[in-house]
Amino acid sequence: MMDSMEDIAELAKSVMKADRRALSQAITLIESSREDHRIQALDLMDKLRSSDKKAIRVGLSGTPGVGKSTFIESFGTYLTGMGLRVAVLAVDPSSIRSGGSILGDKTRMERLAREPNAFIRPSPSRTHLGGVARRSREAVTICESAGFDIIFIETVGVGQSETIVSEISDVFLLLIAPAGGDELQGVKRGIMEIADLILVNKADGDLKAAASRTRSDYASSLMLLRKRSHDPPGYPLAMTMSALEEERLSEVWNKIDCLIDWRKADGYFYNNRIAQSRFWFKEEIRQGLLSMLDKQEIQEEISLLMNMVDNGEVYPSAAAQKVINKCIGEIE
Amino acid sequence: MMDSMEDIAELAKSVMKADRRALSQAITLIESSREDHRIQALDLMDKLRSSDKKAIRVGLSGTPGVGKSTFIESFGTYLTGMGLRVAVLAVDPSSIRSGGSILGDKTRMERLAREPNAFIRPSPSRTHLGGVARRSREAVTICESAGFDIIFIETVGVGQSETIVSEISDVFLLLIAPAGGDELQGVKRGIMEIADLILVNKADGDLKAAASRTRSDYASSLMLLRKRSHDPPGYPLAMTMSALEEERLSEVWNKIDCLIDWRKADGYFYNNRIAQSRFWFKEEIRQGLLSMLDKQEIQEEISLLMNMVDNGEVYPSAAAQKVINKCIGEIE
Numbered sequence: 001m002m003d004s005m006e007d008i009a010e011l012a013k014s015v016m017k018a019d020r021r022a023l024s025q026a027i028t029l030i031e032s033s034r035e036d037h038r039i040q041a042l043d044l045m046d047k048l049r050s051s052d053k054k055a056i057r058v059g060l061s062g063t064p065g066v067g068k069s070t071f072i073e074s075f076g077t078y079l080t081g082m083g084l085r086v087a088v089l090a091v092d093p094s095s096i097r098s099g100g101s102i103l104g105d106k107t108r109m110e111r112l113a114r115e116p117n118a119f120i121r122p123s124p125s126r127t128h129l130g131g132v133a134r135r136s137r138e139a140v141t142i143c144e145s146a147g148f149d150i151i152f153i154e155t156v157g158v159g160q161s162e163t164i165v166s167e168i169s170d171v172f173l174l175l176i177a178p179a180g181g182d183e184l185q186g187v188k189r190g191i192m193e194i195a196d197l198i199l200v201n202k203a204d205g206d207l208k209a210a211a212s213r214t215r216s217d218y219a220s221s222l223m224l225l226r227k228r229s230h231d232p233p234g235y236p237l238a239m240t241m242s243a244l245e246e247e248r249l250s251e252v253w254n255k256i257d258c259l260i261d262w263r264k265a266d267g268y269f270y271n272n273r274i275a276q277s278r279f280w281f282k283e284e285i286r287q288g289l290l291s292m293l294d295k296q297e298i299q300e301e302i303s304l305l306m307n308m309v310d311n312g313e314v315y316p317s318a319a320a321q322k323v324i325n326k327c328i329g330e331i332e
Numbered sequence: 333m334m335d336s337m338e339d340i341a342e343l344a345k346s347v348m349k350a351d352r353r354a355l356s357q358a359i360t361l362i363e364s365s366r367e368d369h370r371i372q373a374l375d376l377m378d379k380l381r382s383s384d385k386k387a388i389r390v391g392l393s394g395t396p397g398v399g400k401s402t403f404i405e406s407f408g409t410y411l412t413g414m415g416l417r418v419a420v421l422a423v424d425p426s427s428i429r430s431g432g433s434i435l436g437d438k439t440r441m442e443r444l445a446r447e448p449n450a451f452i453r454p455s456p457s458r459t460h461l462g463g464v465a466r467r468s469r470e471a472v473t474i475c476e477s478a479g480f481d482i483i484f485i486e487t488v489g490v491g492q493s494e495t496i497v498s499e500i501s502d503v504f505l506l507l508i509a510p511a512g513g514d515e516l517q518g519v520k521r522g523i524m525e526i527a528d529l530i531l532v533n534k535a536d537g538d539l540k541a542a543a544s545r546t547r548s549d550y551a552s553s554l555m556l557l558r559k560r561s562h563d564p565p566g567y568p569l570a571m572t573m574s575a576l577e578e579e580r581l582s583e584v585w586n587k588i589d590c591l592i593d594w595r596k597a598d599g600y601f602y603n604n605r606i607a608q609s610r611f612w613f614k615e616e617i618r619q620g621l622l623s624m625l626d627k628q629e630i631q632e633e634i635s636l637l638m639n640m641v642d643n644g645e646v647y648p649s650a651a652a653q654k655v656i657n658k659c660i661g662e663i664e
Contacts, residue, residue, distance in 0.1 A: 286622060310606050
């Protein structure tokens with residue numbers, strides 16, 4: 001992809017100048033699983049690391065149909081209208097198995113995609129979960145060093161991907177649709193616990209009253225959660241809004257902005273980033289060790305021994321030890 | 333512990349003759365985390381592997397106070413009374429953190445402990461979760477090659493340890509206490525899904541009616557679970573019993589025995605054991621690779637780099653790569 005380390009230095013410089021082609025090229029590089037690309041990617045990340053630019057990283061989750069694309073489209077355009085520079089990344093857990101892709105279709109965000117101050121990057125089509133996490137984190141660093149003010153990290157609400165996104169973001173938004181009854185829409189407690197703002201979208205037309213009731217339900221259940229010592233009074237909070245009619249976008253921004261200011265003053269903002277870096281450091285060590293198992297000769301050894309395990313010719317612990325010895329290159 | 337490989341051969345022979353001292357010594361050996369002991373342990377397991385003795389492995393779970401010890405005491409004594417040989421092992425998740433131990437106190441099963449055909453082994457006092465799983469699985473193999481007919485693997489109902497136990501057992505029993513109301517006692521769906529028999533204990537005295545209602549509640553919710561193609565009609569099932577008054581012990585045994593016979597005829601019994609061996613083979617490879625991180629020089633490297641990550645002097649991915657390189661002994 002790159003011919004030499006000098007090219008990586010060039011690429012880093014172009015990224016920091018927010019050159020869009022360089023941005024795309026850099027993200028493609030970190031998405032590659034080829035070993036030589038990986039070495040270049042680490043070199044690139046090291047060169048971008050020293051950037052003192054700091055974006056606000058906004059995690060966003062919600063089940064399909066809740067209006068995430070419309071929200072990012074209208075809220076993102078509102079923010080660029082204020083002169084802010086906005087990047088949109090996607091963490092797509094479905095891509096792990098299906099090869100499908102959210103944000104694959106930029107036409108869902110036509111208006112924002114045309115904004116010169118916006119950058120939208122679809123989810124890559126095929127990666128394992130460890131890869132998704134690393135790719136997302138590194139893409140955030142790339143966008144941050146390119147000087148974006150707000151980076152959205154979007155995901156579909158299906159469990160594990162929210163954990164990944166919350167470990168990358170400074171603020172976490174949960175998008176909800178108005179519900180008919182008074183029951184919470186099967187939103188898992190774990191997701192409620194990481195959400196800073198619950199946005200009941202589609203508070204427009206016929207759904208206005210339902211949205212208001214849904215908001216109350218969520219507000220009540222947020223009150224039952226443990227108070228977070230690092231947050232101002234009233235947070236986490238639930239509010240209604242309409243992405244379609246662009247209603248209450250400034251209130252949403254205001255709530256995010258206040259929370260960030262408070263957390264910066266409190267020290268939590270930077271402490272949390274350090275904790276996140278530690279988390280990823282440890283997680284990548286784990287993933288890196290386990291990725292040794294992906295090598296072809298190890299896979300072959302595993303299938304060979306698996307047959308012997310099936311036939312009772314070797315005890316599972318002993319077979320495992322053989323694989324481990326092979327991984328660490330010991331001569332048996 | 334052992335002076336040579338010949339001693340291991342001797343130990344294996346004594347284990348297969350069901351010598352109690354050898355049994356204890358063998359389990360102590362597999363519990364050790366010392367590297368030389370580990371090599372001996374693998375040798376021992378390899379020598380015991382060829383045994384064609386087959387025990388029935390019975391997993392047992394239930395929250396504290398539900399009467400697990402009393403159940404094993406009275407059911408175990410009932411089985412030895414039938415001429416069967418019974419071993420009792422414990423998987424104690426609390427030992428991982430607290431160093432506490434279930435079954436630590438054999439006096440809780442005084443009568444069974446005195447039976448010449450019974451062997452009770454308390455949980456070791458301090459191991460990590462991977463260690464607990466391996467130790468339990470290897471202890472089962474040791475008891476099996478010693479010719480025990482029934483091996484109980486007991487655990488406290490706290491999530492992850494049930495998964496471990498279900499991946500070691502042929503049948504899984506869930507012990508429940510009679511409840512006051514008609515609500516299920518916060519038993520997680522995951523545990524319901526692995527249970528073959530739900531035993532509502534303490535169906536005696538004042539609690540008889542409550543036990544009967546609780547049984548109905550569980551029976552109804554078992555009906556909502558997906559049917560298992562490998563099981564006879566009516567399974568999984570819920571029944572009342574009393575460990576204290578030794579009521580319906582023969583019915584419990586009958587239900588276990590029928591299920592095992594059916595699964596053996598169906599082929600599921602042996603296929604399941606093969607699937608379990610595969611699971612442990614893969615799991616031990618994972619654990620073995622990750623245990624490289626426990627070495628002192630690696631721990632030191634990690635803390636050193638963690639400081640640099642905190643101060644933004646190195647990017648987390650790059651720091652992780654350094655640790656991995658050190659693990660696999662590459663020269664940087």
